[in-house]
Amino acid sequence: MIHPLDLEVPLEKYFGFTTFRPGQKEVISNVLDEKDSLAILPTGSGKSLCYQLPSLMKPGITIVVSPLISLMIDQVKQMKAQGMKRVAALHSFLTTEERRFIFHNLRSLDLLYISPEMLLMPKMREALQNVKVSLFVVDEAHCISQWGHEFRTDYLKLGRILEELADPPLLAVSATATPQVQEDILFQLGRTKAQKLIYPMDKPNIQLSMSIRRNESEKLEFLKEYLSRQQAPAMIYFSSRQTAEKVCYELKEHNLGRIGFYHGGMEPVDRQLVQQQFMRNELDVICCTSAFGMGIDKPDIRLVIHYHLPPRIESFIQEIGRAGRDGRECTSLLLYSPGDDRLPRMFIESELPSDHQVEDFVYLASAYKKIPAIEECATLELSESQYNFLKYQMESSKEAGVIDPQTLLTNMKRTKNRREEKKQTHLQRMLEVLHTEGCRRNELYRHFQSHVQPPEYICCDKCDPSVFEVTYQEKQNRTTTMSWHERLQALLLPGGFHDG
């Protein structure tokens, strides 16, 4: 057993930090002692370190199941940039050769990120039987619970995989899980005795503010006025790519600072450039969609602004968690105008099939005498998440012995309606925070924890409206515009001109 006091040595050796963030050390000690654990650590607290560090210290391979491909790619990149090379990510975006390469080199890896669909492939399951899995990590563990906000049916099969792998030690991690979801995670994974390490999600250094404007253009005016007082790293979240770009241009036209936009539809190199400019403080404000920010660990973000309403309270908490990771004062501002809840509502509805689609699917299944493949129900125009829902519901009904189509239909519709209500509840909770007459802090966190830590600065605009007057003025690197020749020299010959 490694003495907890000795953990700082490998921490500095591999990651270059001298101290742990709250919670990390306890989780890591637990993991090294091979105790099953559920860790609920807020965004920005360095969740990934809790398994990355042990993976380097333990013999054998650490498997990390993660549903977010971009996140795993980012993390592998970060680890490699820090000199840890025995890591890989296995997901559906890889070419066949790339997959095969990882497949044949499992033994030489310390850590493997893998998407649930890849893990469930028979070949992969077989290959894993032949390596020593020293730790099994379920990242974003709330996805396993249908009470969570991002339920994924593939996650439900993880319990079975754990058994197949001869029950390796488990670490389940999540940033947002209500007590109900926490119970469900451990139940589904068959590890109800695991130790729970729960850390509060509220950030004492963040100030909360929300403003309801009469319409879209007043919202924009408010934003412009607000930003004219700021000169500090800031993120503005939008729910659509077009609006992110449009508002970005609008803000730039008014000379409100060094502003750029970022979304999933951009050319890949351009996306990298914007991200790196922001990290290097060459840009102050990023107008982005939720595609931005995953895996970004910028400590000095002072402002996180929501131009649109997030569909659920968990996403909101996660996104404002990107502010003030350095522990200094930071602010969240949410702007709302009537009708802003329409988009998230539509989004929720499109995630689940309609009654009509459920009926057609059950009909098709009985006609084909099997669960139809997604191509076979093209006429139903199902989205991937709709199809996955139908497929999973039908599979589990069949396993439960329900064969009669009529009963099947009734059951599936009932489940669907319950799920939809649940999702609307998530949005409802977001709206409750927005419309509350009381303290926003209490309202925001009450579903997750029994009390909040005392705020270090202003609590929220309900407690003290002067929060809207907040101003951040930070020093800025001056960006000079060089001629092409000067830039080329600065780029390649920083020490002056020495011709070889």
Add this chain to the structure above:
Amino acid sequence: MFRYILLDCLHSMNAERTISGVFHLLRGKKSSQTFQDAKVYGIDQYYGVYPGLRREMITRVLHRLEEEKAIERVDESRVTITGVGRQELSDSDFSLYFSGMEYSEAVNQFQDRLLLWVQVLSNAAHRQDHYFPVVEKTPVQQWVKTFYNREKRHLQSDAAALFRELNLTLQPFTDMEKNLFVRRFTGGDGTGWTYDQLAETGDIEPIDVPLYIKNMHYYLFFTAAEDRTLHLHKLTGDLVKKETLTASSKKSIQLFDQYQSIEDVAAVRGLKTSTIEDHLVEAVLVDPGRPVDAFISDSGFEEIRQVVRKTGTKRLKIIHDQLNGGYSYFQLRIVLAKLQKG
């Protein structure tokens, strides 16, 4: 520049192909239709020069050209170029180095390698070892990694050589172009600019930014490929002209040369005769010197050529009708392929 290229394509296609045809050509769609259009209308140099082109971008420019009366609508999907447009074409003076049909893949690779290699050299020069590669494509990263291992002992002289060579090879271009080119690079001193940010200097249209940069990379690629003494030459290493024929086409052609019968080749290969015909047309497109007397008599060839010249069209339907159906579509395609743009 985009306007010019678009007008040039529209002019060459003479309303015989749809706007989508131009769109696919510029984006470099891998289809035999796109491939044949490019060859037959003599605009194959533009193949794949604008992979990031989106529908709405081309629509916007078309709209503008229509307002300025440089083009006219023929129907929903096709336009024709007017006198105003032709004037603009002949007044324009661009030095274009594109050779997309044969080199778009090589140049794209070269561009990515250069971007990443400059980042590596610059970070080494600034003594920074923690950074994220701006190019995420695995093959490119892999290539640069291998290259780095070969070069790691003389990074400093590599950086100096690259500085010297870029200074020299970029000479034919304007300062505006050189600024675009150099600002795109990321290194130890700062992050490169996105296409949108480059456009903000206001010197050129946003839609032109990637094209100007691409054009310079074509020039740079050819210069580097020819001169073995350059450091840049090493980045062009294994990048060669694209094999214009697919493996499948090659096989059909080889078998045809052996058996001299389309039906036999189809039977041997278990493919449809029409597929074999496609392959044989491709063979002539790639090599117009290839004899076609196995498919058409000399007099037939001459007759079809006269009709093509008279009608000034390359639309098969029209030519077919003019000849009262006397020749098969395959024969017409073979002759058109042989004539190429002539």
